[in-house]
Amino acid sequence: MDDIEAVDQAAQSQDRAEPDGSGQDDPGAARERRLAALRAAERVLSRPAADRTLADNLGRLTRRAPEVYDLDRSSDIYGDAIVEELERRVASLLGKEAAAFFPTGTMAQQIAVRTWAGRTGNATVALHPLAHPEQHERDAFSVVSRVRTVHPTTEPRMPSAEEIREFEEPFGTLMLELPLREPGFVLPSWQELVDAVEAGRERDAVVHFDGARLWECTPHFGRPLDEIAALADSVYVSFYKSLDGLGGAVLAGPRSFVEETRTWRHRYGGQIFQQYPTALSALIGLEDELPRLPSYVAQARVVAQALREGFTKAGVPFFRVHPEVPHTHQFQVWLPYGTSVLDEATVRQAEETGTALFRRWFADGPPGLSVTEVTVAGPGLEWSAEDVRGAVEEFVRRL
Known part of the structure; x- marks a missing residue:
């Protein structure tokens, strides 16, 4: 799993794309809808370069x-x-x-x-x-x-x-x-x-x-x-x-x-x-960014714990936040659903609530089990544990 859309995954999944950089597993219309929803989201855990316009970056x-x-x-x-x-x-x-x-x-x-x-x-x-x-x-x-x-x-x-x-x-x-x-x-x-x-x-x-x-x-x-x-x-x-x-x-x-x-x-x-x-x-x-990375790591641990609490409360039959205590400001979340279901829930949450809890899901295990990578950066410092738990509830409602 490498740079599947390196641009889209810049901060959250920076190099998950080489094998299908053509985007064949993410058809054009769906990809554009997803990117538009993520760019427009007011609340995110990280804001990769793909979420900014060229004018913003310049x-x-x-x-x-x-x-x-x-x-x-x-x-x-x-x-x-x-x-x-x-x-x-x-x-x-x-x-x-x-x-x-x-x-x-x-x-x-x-x-x-x-x-x-x-x-x-x-x-x-x-x-x-x-x-x-x-x-x-x-x-x-x-x-x-x-x-x-x-x-x-x-x-x-x-x-x-x-x-x-x-x-x-x-x-x-x-x-x-x-x-x-x-x-x-x-x-x-x-x-x-x-x-x-x-x-x-x-x-x-x-x-x-x-x-x-x-x-x-x-x-x-x-x-x-x-x-x-x-x-x-x-x-x-x-x-x-x-x-x-x-x-x-x-x-x-x-x-x-x-x-x-x-x-x-x-x-x-x-x-x-x-x-x-x-x-x-x-x-x-x-x-x-370098001086702020320790604060991102500390906040990632708060987010990971709140995700576990949120999925438990929502009654998701199986999930995994790995590592349980993140070693860096990035970690994995595993859920027992197909990627299309999870991607649709991700996009709908961003479109309907202005919050993007996740970005994109990948099939990397038995059928019906998907994984995403979570990155906590500057925008994620504004989230409380309760914010994360609430976002999980909204996300699960759309599954």
Whole structure:
């Protein structure tokens, strides 16, 4: 389940769409109705970019840009100026020697594992079978970057230290996705993470963090970003998944490693002439969204509890809010209905009440069972637990 409409899912389900980006499972008229209802909704838990007009997005960019960067400076050309400033800022936040900007996370991580494969002499990458490169990148690791993947575990969690230590094949890179999105944005405990990293090093592997959503992991671990990132040899972070940026990613790590990835970035077609709008939006995200993420995580826990209470009171025969206590500001909700029934209830609630509790549902299990991803961001801070319970009642009435 990847970017099924990456634009529509920008904040709530940011990359659930590659397999059917054509929208074939969501015919045009139904899609437009749904998007119109979500855009018009006055009360939402998050407001992804798709809910804003182009004028809204441009207005925000031009309004905030002078507050995060000197607009009298020269524009960027092939990754200098503002792009270098963004790289320095992220390297500092992550406590790494250097960082390089990439147009996409897919490109960044392909280059990361390829570079480490050359340095370790082992082109095998150990990662989870539900990790983003395995699920949503059309076999790019093997087809484009010529690396092989293996899976220390198939359990819906990060591999344990024991599984890493006892895995029967050698590998050059251990890649850990934090949080692991597909099973519900789940994270290990701090000690489990430390132990897993140590086990990887015992296998003479380098450790790479797929940290697309690393920004919101600090409340769960109780550690600052640089302390978390210090466990890994290299770290990838995204700017659009949590920070409301236009796109883009950064690879951070040792200076010599980062310089080598810049060479591969050029070879992969990532040496873009000008990227100042994306860089500006990333700087705005670091200023506006990054400090607020802990409050989003705290509110997500309130929302998750209220959802459970609401579905229980409504007498829904089966439901699951997972994790019960969200590890980040995103989590899953499972209900025993088909996607068409749940999507229709979602749209009708938005149209008739001005409240959009959910966004879109997916079939990801036995027939008749559907899942959605809930993201709690700025607009969600305005909801009380009673608001959530009331919205659940209205939603269930439309099933």
